[in-house]
Structures are given as C-alpha cells and as structure tokens.
Amino acid sequence: MPGKGKLSDRPDFHIIGELVEAGSRVLDLGCGEGEFLAWLVANKGVVARGVEISAAKVRKAITRGVSAYQGDLDEGLADYPDQAFDYVILSQTLQETKAPLHVLREMLRVGRRAIVSFPNFGHWSVRRAMLFTGQAPKTELFPYDWYNSPNIHFLSINDFESLCRETPFPISKRYFLSGSRRVTVAPNLMAQTAVFLLG
Amino acid sequence: MVVETRSAQFDSISLDSGATLSPVEIAYETYGHLNDAKSNAILITHAFTGDAHAAGISHETGKPGWWDNMIGPGKAFDTDRYFVICSNVLGGCQGTTGPGAKNPATGRPYAMSFPVITIRDMARLQRMLVQSLGIERLLSVAGGSMGGMQALEWATSYPEMVLSVIPIATTWRHSAQQIAFNEVGRQAIMADPDWSEGNYYDSGKLPGRGLSIARMVGHITYMSDESMREKFGRRLREKEKFGFDFGVDFEIESYLRYRGNQFVSRFDANSYLYITKAEDYFDLTNGTGRLADAFRDVGTRFLVISFTSDWLYPSYQSQEIVRVLRRMNGDVAYCDLQSNYGHDAFLVDIAEQTEIVRGFLESTARTALTASPKGVR
Structure with missing residues (x-):
C-alpha cells in the first residue's frame, strides 16, 4: 500500500474529496491517522467515523479529533445498521482485505454509496517488472517484497470492472490517475490508481 | 498551583x-x-x-x-x-x-x-x-x-x-469477578471484631486489620502479573534468605502491608462497604x-x-x-x-x-x- 501521507500526496483523496457531498455522513475504512477524515470535517462539514486496526494510528486519529475506533474492518462493518452512512470509503485498502467481495457488499449495505480506490495491478510498470524479472513485481506502486507485502489480493482495473458487472455493483463514476494526472486512454495499462463511486 | x-x-x-x-x-x-x-x-x-x-x-x-x-x-x-x-x-x-x-x-x-x-x-x-x-x-x-x-x-x-x-x-x-473481589474486601472488614457492626466511630478502635486486608486484595487487582514481576519479583525484604517464619519475607508482602496500613489512616471502613456496594449494583x-x-x-x-x-x-x-x-x-x-x-x-x-x-x-x-x-x- 502506498504510504498514506498528507492530502496533497494522495491524488485519490482529491477525487474522493470532491465526490463527497458537504454535510454527509462518512465512514472511512482503514482511516489510518485520520488526516483525510479531519480534512473532510474541516472542509466539507461531514459527520465522520473511522475504523483502523492499528492502535498507534487510531491514537493519532483521535488526537486529531476524529471519532475513530480500533477494530478489524470486517468485524467493524457488521455492527453498523443498514444505510447508516451516505458514503463508505475504502481508500487503497481493498487489496489488503481478506474477503474483498464481502467488504464491498457490506460497504453498500451500510452506506448509500461506496467509494473505492486501489492501485492498478494492470499498470505497465507491473507488467514490465514481471516480464523482465520473472519475480513477484516490486514497483513504485507495489513496493513490497512478496513475503512482507500487506497486499493479499491483486487486482487490475479490468478485474474490478468485471466484478462489478457480474455481481453486480452499480458503477456511478470512475476516475483513473497516473500520479495526479487524469488518464483517459487505455486506463488498465496507463493508470496507477483507480477511484470508483458505487451506488 | x-x-x-x-x-x-x-x-x-x-x-x-x-x-x-x-x-x-x-x-x-x-x-x-x-x-x-x-x-x-x-x-x-x-x-x-x-x-x-x-x-x-x-x-x-x-x-x-x-x-x-x-x-x-x-x-x-x-x-x-x-x-x-x-x-x-x-x-x-x-x-x-x-x-x-x-x-x-x-x-x-x-x-x-x-x-x-x-x-x-x-x-x-x-x-x-x-x-x-x-x-x-x-x-x-x-x-x-x-x-x-x-x-x-x-x-x-x-x-x-x-x-x-x-x-x-x-x-x-x-461482573461476577468484580463483585467477588469487592465481597472479599467487605467480608474482611466485617470479620474484624473492631468493626462492631459499623459502630466503631466512638470506640477509639478502627477495624484496621480488616480494612487493610481489603486494601491489600484491591492493590493486587490494580496491578498486572507483569508489573508485579517487574516491580517486586521474588526479591526479599531487607534479608538475604528466608526467615522460616511468618514475618515479612518478600518485597511484595511488605508493599501490600504498607499500602494496607497506610489506607487505614485515610479511609473509612464503612465508606468502603457502601461504595463497593454501589459499584456492584x-x-x-x-x-x-x-x-x-x-x-x-x-x-x-x-x-x-x-x-x-x-x-x-x-x-x-x-x-x-x-x-x-x-x-x-x-x-x-x-x-x-x-x-x-x-x-x-x-x-x-x-x-x-x-x-x-x-x-x-x-x-x-x-x-x-x-x-x-x-x-x-
């Protein structure tokens, strides 16, 4: 997973920040240190909740004033009533979840809409690394060795789109990014990051 | 301040x-x-x-x-x-x-x-x-x-x-466990003859033994196995070997006795009964x-x-x-x-x-x- 830095370091946050309507109820799954939620509260006046597994990060998030709690993502979602939120956000974390399909279903149960962003495993840099080294790809997008990577499910933009077709999950909007630049041509090859608005 | x-x-x-x-x-x-x-x-x-x-x-x-x-x-x-x-x-x-x-x-x-x-x-x-x-x-x-x-x-x-x-x-x-510890404390106080059904205020004798035992139990529950091991371990109190009697051998014994005795001078035994009851309810x-x-x-x-x-x-x-x-x-x-x-x-x-x-x-x-x-x- 790319580091969850300041808002400016994470181009998908800019997209998500624009998607979220002012004053809405937002749940951020894997909220990290709560920077993004704090930004949404300050700039969009949202009612924010966060879930994060790491005690150290939850501490930072609470210190920031975010109502975050320490908990497992799957277990945490189960407790929420249907449609408790306007948006449930899963930013750069889908590839780390044990049961991605279950998480996506739960997101659309507890939220009116789901916003999912993930690093694109179909990006040319990943394909090239695999082709030339014959090893599990280690790139800017996926900087880990195979044995210490938090990523356990690798997916490309095409993978996600076909899952949404088959399940089905209604895709309302899609954004493809290379760095902070929008990608319009051959996104599955050219985009590093994808952002989908479901529901 | x-x-x-x-x-x-x-x-x-x-x-x-x-x-x-x-x-x-x-x-x-x-x-x-x-x-x-x-x-x-x-x-x-x-x-x-x-x-x-x-x-x-x-x-x-x-x-x-x-x-x-x-x-x-x-x-x-x-x-x-x-x-x-x-x-x-x-x-x-x-x-x-x-x-x-x-x-x-x-x-x-x-x-x-x-x-x-x-x-x-x-x-x-x-x-x-x-x-x-x-x-x-x-x-x-x-x-x-x-x-x-x-x-x-x-x-x-x-x-x-x-x-x-x-x-x-x-x-x-x-919980049952929390009530249980409180009950041990209460019984220790009420078993002390100086407690006198709670009417000890004018007698000049406080139910000190009972109250200090209650406090000793309390102190055990406030610490963890690890913190007790780190703080006291099996260290002996001002001696090199066991006394082979029932005086104080271990540091932890000394600590608990000290805490217990100290508590008697600042806390009322009947308040102990009433407040633990409030917790249990x-x-x-x-x-x-x-x-x-x-x-x-x-x-x-x-x-x-x-x-x-x-x-x-x-x-x-x-x-x-x-x-x-x-x-x-x-x-x-x-x-x-x-x-x-x-x-x-x-x-x-x-x-x-x-x-x-x-x-x-x-x-x-x-x-x-x-x-x-x-x-x-």
Missing part, C-alpha cells in the same frame, strides 16, 4: 433506594476559570478511594492531587482552557456526606444506618453541584474505573447536560442487559479507553460499550492502549492517554460551538 477543597450543602437528595438524605454536603475542588459562556466546564469523577483533590497541591496537606499528571496547565485536561471540577463521591469519607457523617436526627454518625447508595445517586449529587455553579452543560465528564461508571451514568441520565464523556478502564455493569441497563436501550436518546460524544493489561476491568467490557454505540451509529472513539501497568494504567501510564484526551476535548470544544445540545447523530 495550590488548591483548596470547598464544600457545598443542599437541603436533601432523593436516592435510588427510596431513602432521602437531608441535608447533604459535597466536597469539591475547581481548577482553571469558567468562561463567560460557561461552556468550558469539565467534571472529573474519581475512582473508588479517590477524593475531590484531583490536581494541584493541597493547601491543607501539601500533597499533589490523584490525577495531577492529567490535570493542569498544558496537561490533558488543560486548566488554561478548561474549568475543571472534581468532587468527592456520595458515601465517601473525604468531605462528602457518607456513613461517617453525623446524622442530624441522632447527633451521632450514621454508620450502618446510612442508606445504600448507587452510582446514579453519586451522579445526581454531582449534578446538583454543577447546577449550583451555574453550569447548564458540561463539555465533558471524565473518569477511570468507578469514575468511568459515573461518566457513563451522566451520559445516560443527563444526556442533555454533557457534550462528551470519557469513560476509562471501566464497565457498563459490574452498577448496571447501566438496570438488569435488562439491553445496553442499546440505555443509550437510546444519547447524543453525547464518547471517548472510550481501555488498557491491554487491565484484568480487573478488561478491554472487552469497554468494547461492549463501543460496539453498541457503533450499532446505534453513535459518536464514539475508542482505543485499547498498550500498557503493562494493569488497571492502574489510567493513573500512571498517561503519555498516550494525554494525547488522545487532549485531541478529543479540542474537537469536542470545536463542535460545541456549532452543535445542538443533542450533538451529532
């Missing part, structure tokens, strides 16, 4: 048991300044044997308050920004009416004729104090252990009066077990804190509170802080606790400017 304990009197208070106490007195201290809008007040609720002297240096005794590391200028409860109140609980023995107080009807101490009190009764008296200070709404009610129970009681009994609560290392109802759901009902109309923000090595008030008890609030989509922040200090952690292991309490209070103060009394939902 030199502080003085003050006292407020009220004509009477009606109790959960149906009894009425009249009059009733409450000892309290305040730190910092109440702002003109009276919107920066925080009530600190103390644990079992605590008192009103939470912070600063006591004018009377020269001793620092029991949470002096958390309350003061620049600390978690920053007295440069907040007006902090702490009072001795109802049933206590450090200035608030309890079994050692004089019953105006007889001119003698209440002793065991004192009515049995509850955590809700404690909160009720605190509310009378807060209102008498002209405060309509508290920014927060915060406390650990039994103090956390009072904070939870405030949230459910007077939700319109609290913007946020910070229950730390606590539970929404006393504590159940936010009044026996239904349906915590969601208790939190139904509560718009208060919650910061729930537990500690990984606390086996007296284990983390799962805090997590039950958090889970129910989450199901109701309540505003709850929760962290299980890593500590080896056991239940004592909320008093001694305060670096991380300070960080999150400070941030939580700041954001609560920010929302206070915009939120309705019901908070966000």
Whole structure:
C-alpha cells in the first residue's frame, strides 16, 4: 500500500474529496491517522467515523479529533445498521482485505454509496517488472517484497470492472490517475490508481 | 498551583433506594476559570478511594492531587482552557456526606444506618453541584474505573447536560469477578471484631486489620502479573534468605502491608462497604442487559479507553460499550492502549492517554460551538 501521507500526496483523496457531498455522513475504512477524515470535517462539514486496526494510528486519529475506533474492518462493518452512512470509503485498502467481495457488499449495505480506490495491478510498470524479472513485481506502486507485502489480493482495473458487472455493483463514476494526472486512454495499462463511486 | 477543597450543602437528595438524605454536603475542588459562556466546564469523577483533590497541591496537606499528571496547565485536561471540577463521591469519607457523617436526627454518625447508595445517586449529587455553579452543560465528564461508571451514568441520565464523556478502564455493569473481589474486601472488614457492626466511630478502635486486608486484595487487582514481576519479583525484604517464619519475607508482602496500613489512616471502613456496594449494583441497563436501550436518546460524544493489561476491568467490557454505540451509529472513539501497568494504567501510564484526551476535548470544544445540545447523530 502506498504510504498514506498528507492530502496533497494522495491524488485519490482529491477525487474522493470532491465526490463527497458537504454535510454527509462518512465512514472511512482503514482511516489510518485520520488526516483525510479531519480534512473532510474541516472542509466539507461531514459527520465522520473511522475504523483502523492499528492502535498507534487510531491514537493519532483521535488526537486529531476524529471519532475513530480500533477494530478489524470486517468485524467493524457488521455492527453498523443498514444505510447508516451516505458514503463508505475504502481508500487503497481493498487489496489488503481478506474477503474483498464481502467488504464491498457490506460497504453498500451500510452506506448509500461506496467509494473505492486501489492501485492498478494492470499498470505497465507491473507488467514490465514481471516480464523482465520473472519475480513477484516490486514497483513504485507495489513496493513490497512478496513475503512482507500487506497486499493479499491483486487486482487490475479490468478485474474490478468485471466484478462489478457480474455481481453486480452499480458503477456511478470512475476516475483513473497516473500520479495526479487524469488518464483517459487505455486506463488498465496507463493508470496507477483507480477511484470508483458505487451506488 | 495550590488548591483548596470547598464544600457545598443542599437541603436533601432523593436516592435510588427510596431513602432521602437531608441535608447533604459535597466536597469539591475547581481548577482553571469558567468562561463567560460557561461552556468550558469539565467534571472529573474519581475512582473508588479517590477524593475531590484531583490536581494541584493541597493547601491543607501539601500533597499533589490523584490525577495531577492529567490535570493542569498544558496537561490533558488543560486548566488554561478548561474549568475543571472534581468532587468527592456520595458515601465517601473525604468531605462528602457518607456513613461517617453525623446524622442530624441522632447527633451521632450514621454508620450502618446510612442508606445504600448507587452510582446514579453519586451522579445526581454531582449534578446538583454543577447546577449550583451555574453550569447548564458540561463539555465533558471524565473518569477511570468507578469514575468511568459515573461518566457513563451522566451520559445516560443527563444526556442533555454533557457534550462528551470519557469513560476509562471501566464497565457498563459490574461482573461476577468484580463483585467477588469487592465481597472479599467487605467480608474482611466485617470479620474484624473492631468493626462492631459499623459502630466503631466512638470506640477509639478502627477495624484496621480488616480494612487493610481489603486494601491489600484491591492493590493486587490494580496491578498486572507483569508489573508485579517487574516491580517486586521474588526479591526479599531487607534479608538475604528466608526467615522460616511468618514475618515479612518478600518485597511484595511488605508493599501490600504498607499500602494496607497506610489506607487505614485515610479511609473509612464503612465508606468502603457502601461504595463497593454501589459499584456492584452498577448496571447501566438496570438488569435488562439491553445496553442499546440505555443509550437510546444519547447524543453525547464518547471517548472510550481501555488498557491491554487491565484484568480487573478488561478491554472487552469497554468494547461492549463501543460496539453498541457503533450499532446505534453513535459518536464514539475508542482505543485499547498498550500498557503493562494493569488497571492502574489510567493513573500512571498517561503519555498516550494525554494525547488522545487532549485531541478529543479540542474537537469536542470545536463542535460545541456549532452543535445542538443533542450533538451529532
């Protein structure tokens, strides 16, 4: 997973920040240190909740004033009533979840809409690394060795789109990014990051 | 910061048991300044044997308050920004009416004729104090252990009066194990012949043996296996080898005896009985077990804190509170802080606790400017 830095370091946050309507109820799954939620509260006046597994990060998030709690993502979602939120956000974390399909279903149960962003495993840099080294790809997008990577499910933009077709999950909007630049041509090859608005 | 304990009197208070106490007195201290809008007040609720002297240096005794590391200028409860109140609980023995107080009807101490009190009764008296200070709404009610129970009681009994609560290392109802330890303490006191059915105030002999044994048991439950091993291990007390008698061999024995004896000089045995009973009766759901009902109309923000090595008030008890609030989509922040200090952690292991309490209070103060009394939902 790319580091969850300041808002400016994470181009998908800019997209998500624009998607979220002012004053809405937002749940951020894997909220990290709560920077993004704090930004949404300050700039969009949202009612924010966060879930994060790491005690150290939850501490930072609470210190920031975010109502975050320490908990497992799957277990945490189960407790929420249907449609408790306007948006449930899963930013750069889908590839780390044990049961991605279950998480996506739960997101659309507890939220009116789901916003999912993930690093694109179909990006040319990943394909090239695999082709030339014959090893599990280690790139800017996926900087880990195979044995210490938090990523356990690798997916490309095409993978996600076909899952949404088959399940089905209604895709309302899609954004493809290379760095902070929008990608319009051959996104599955050219985009590093994808952002989908479901529901 | 030199502080003085003050006292407020009220004509009477009606109790959960149906009894009425009249009059009733409450000892309290305040730190910092109440702002003109009276919107920066925080009530600190103390644990079992605590008192009103939470912070600063006591004018009377020269001793620092029991949470002096958390309350003061620049600390978690920053007295440069907040007006902090702490009072001795109802049933206590450090200035608030309890079994050692004089019953105006007889001119003698209440002793065991004192009515049995509850955590809700404690909160009720605190509310009378807060209102008498002209405060309509508290920014927060915060406390650990039994103090956390009072904070939870405030949230459910007077939700319109609290913007946020910070229950730390606590539970929404006393468990069988918690009741069991309290009962051992009570039985130790009542088995002491000097207890005399509670009528020892004029005898000149306190039930010191019973009370100190009760306190020894308590101290064991406040520590963790690890913290005891680190602090005492199997070290012997001022000797190289076993004494082969029943004097003090180990450091831990010496420590417990010292703590027990010290306690006798500052705490009333009957207060021990009454306050532990209040803890044992504590159940936010009044026996239904349906915590969601208790939190139904509560718009208060919650910061729930537990500690990984606390086996007296284990983390799962805090997590039950958090889970129910989450199901109701309540505003709850929760962290299980890593500590080896056991239940004592909320008093001694305060670096991380300070960080999150400070941030939580700041954001609560920010929302206070915009939120309705019901908070966000």
